[in-house]
Amino acid sequence: xxxxxxxxxxxxxxxxxxxxxxxxxxxxxxxxxxxxxxxxxxxxxxxxxxxxxxxxxxxxxxxxxxxxxxxxxxxxxxxxxxxxxxxxxxxxxxxxxxxxxxxxxxxxxxxx
Amino acid sequence: xxxxxxxxxxxxxxxxxxxxxxxxxxxxxxxxxxxxxxxxxxxxxxxxxxxxxxxxxxxxxxxxxxxxxxxxxxxxxxxxxxxxxxxxxxxxxxxxxxxxxxxxxxxxxxxxxxxxxxxxxxxxxxxxxxxxxxxxxxxxxxxxxxxxxxxxxxxxxxxxxx
Numbered sequence: 123x124x125x126x127x128x129x130x131x132x133x134x135x136x137x138x139x140x141x142x143x144x145x146x147x148x149x150x151x152x153x154x155x156x157x158x159x160x161x162x163x164x165x166x167x168x169x170x171x172x173x174x175x176x177x178x179x180x181x182x183x184x185x186x187x188x189x190x191x192x193x194x195x196x197x198x199x200x201x202x203x204x205x206x207x208x209x210x211x212x213x214x215x216x217x218x219x220x221x222x223x224x225x226x227x228x229x230x231x232x233x234x
Numbered sequence: 235x236x237x238x239x240x241x242x243x244x245x246x247x248x249x250x251x252x253x254x255x256x257x258x259x260x261x262x263x264x265x266x267x268x269x270x271x272x273x274x275x276x277x278x279x280x281x282x283x284x285x286x287x288x289x290x291x292x293x294x295x296x297x298x299x300x301x302x303x304x305x306x307x308x309x310x311x312x313x314x315x316x317x318x319x320x321x322x323x324x325x326x327x328x329x330x331x332x333x334x335x336x337x338x339x340x341x342x343x344x345x346x347x348x349x350x351x352x353x354x355x356x357x358x359x360x361x362x363x364x365x366x367x368x369x370x371x372x373x374x375x376x377x378x379x380x381x382x383x384x385x386x387x388x389x390x391x392x393x394x395x396x
Binding site for chain 1: 253254256257260281285289292334338339340343344350
């Protein structure tokens, strides 16, 4: 899995590419925690190029969501169809804020 | 990862209990399922179930020790795929209920995913008892010691119709 970080104004963006599974979870969890702790409470996790996801990756996303809640921040997920499918299967789409593209996610911060 | 194809068309994949190997094995299974069924959703469902099962084997059966063996047997009969996931680690006492935890809980979604992605699953533990006769130097026959080294295999089987 490839993890890349960038900043758009005060919004942190973490883009994930490839398979997001148990072997990658500790690294992604740590990177997200560092960003959340140091960030301005605006985070996008871009998984548009994630080709497969498992329950351990869902656990990392929940951890990030809870971290942002503690900061009264906002987390938006951008999902690929495969990611969206597992998030819906595990009913996490009822909790997460999900948008289909990165521009849409960045736009949502601008609007609100 | 080792691969064998035997005469009854069972394809056997063997790998170590290293979490980093799970992707390689599960991608291979996905390709087999896609080839056999021509159905991407079916192949993805099987991959999702197998990955959750392999995660459980690595964590719960082998306690994150990476040097144990995991074997996955794949076969097709008519419109039905069968996948056996075999380990010799700590056995499950009973299959967990496939229920979703509260949102705040970060784990425990694996069996929910398995239950949703395959049509049928079951778990077997087979105990193997090997009798070994040991005779120590200088001992007489009546002092023969009998050792009973015990091993076992756990097999989680998935059935997927297509």
